[in-house]
Amino acid sequence: MDQPNYSTENIKEAVNKWLFQDAIDIEKDREELRAENLRLREERDRLEEEKRCLEADKRQLNLDRQELAKRIELETQRHAREKELFEMKWKILEEELVKLSKEKVDLEILKENYTPKQGIIVEGIYGSMMFKGVTNELELKKRYKDLMKIYHPDNVAGDDSVVQEINKEYDALKTEFRARY
Helix, strand or coil: CCCCCCCHHHHHHHHHHHHHHHHHHHHHHHHHHHHHHHHHHHHHHHHHHHHHHHHHHHHHHHHHHHHHHHHHHHHHHHHHHHHHHHHHHHHHHHHHHHHHHHHHHHHHHHHHHCCCCCCCCCCCCHHHHHCCCCCCHHHHHHHHHHHHHHHCCCCCCCCHHHHHHHHHHHHHHHHHHHHHC
8 A cells, every 4th residue: 555655845845835825815815805995995985975975965955944944934924014014904994994984974964965055056066065165266266276186087086077066166156256246
């Protein structure tokens, strides 16, 4: 039987081969570890960049949220002011409507109770009310001009029927004043 040759030279050579192969394996492992380390560093850098981006997005989101809250508050305040103003205007309109209806009733009562004085005959109530207190022809002309400025149909407050009544009253009073003097 052959016995293995365990000579020192053979052992040395086997150990050297083994060490050489082990050194190659270690170097391969080192290269793989370096490559893995580099890949992990790149991944870490990428994750850190994403983290920075997320933090920036979070800060921007918080700023946007704060700005939105301010806008909502301002809009709520504006809406409250507009509502208050509307309620004030509504109240004024209601009060004016009540006044207007009272004045309308008062006018109807005046129309029913009106009796012309000093023998001047006037058709309708508008004219007699318009020239009340006029004592001479000069005052009559002045009042007529002022009334025309107000009630002329081209004006906002203008009314044809009122102007016709004013003209009738003016003509009647003018004739009366000329007859007296």
